[in-house]
Amino acid sequence: MKVLLLLAKGFETMEFSAFVDVFGWAREDFGSDIALHTCGFTEQVISTFHIPVIADTVIDRVNPEDYDALAIPGGFEDYGFYEEAYDERFLNLIRNFHQSGKPVAAICVAALSLGKSGILKGKRATTYHLSGGRRQKQLAEFGAVVMNEPVVTDGNIITSYCPQTSPYVALKLLELMTTKELSDTVKTAMGF
Known part of the structure; x- marks a missing residue:
């Protein structure tokens, strides 16, 4: 199995690394067959705080049929996140x-991309909840039923409301792709 980790410029490094770590632990320590592949608009994606990451592929070369799930870290507007x-x-x-019924996981403001795509209409979801709830209001404008909860799952869609939730989103995605038992085992091994 494969997860596509979709990176927009200005992505949040903490949110990115949670997927890398959770799926790395699952694969290396517990024999999971899930590989994680990164994708950006360019081969080198500059994250929030100017950290460069070399992507495995670029968006124009991606065949969604090659992947079993999609994961998206949020990012900072000041670093151009929404441009991509x-x-x-x-x-x-x-x-x-989403149309293929595959899990889609978004951390923090990455949920706004899901909202803009139209897949959250009438679905329970969340996004960044601080700063007066401005981002949650934006999510509601896309037709989402906004929940002020750390992690919200509606069917195969997972959203969360800040960087602190990152490992929990990654663990929930692992659970949807495998079993709750494996997710709980990795969670315990990582000290959560």
Whole structure:
């Protein structure tokens, strides 16, 4: 199995690393066959705080049929996150995974990409909850039923409301792709 980790420029490194660590622990320590592949608009994606990450592939080369789930870290507007996170190619990938019934996991403001893609209409979801709830209001404008909870799952869609929730989103995605038992085992091994 494969997870596509979709990176928009200005992505949050903590939110990115949670998927890398959780799926790495599952694979290396517990024999999971899930591989994680990174994707950006360019081969080198500059994250929040100017940390460069070399992506495995670029968005124009992705075949969604090659992947079993989609994971998206949020990011900072000041670093250009929404320029790519709202790009039609980004949104089309989200739509494709959702229409195929594959899990889609978004941390923090990455839920706004899900909302803009249209997949959250009438679905329970959350996004960044601080700063007066401005981002949650934006999510509601996309038709989501906004829940002020740390992690919200509605069917195969997982959203969360801040960087602190990152490992819990990754663990929930692991659970949806495998079993609750494996997710709980990795959670315990990582000290959560």
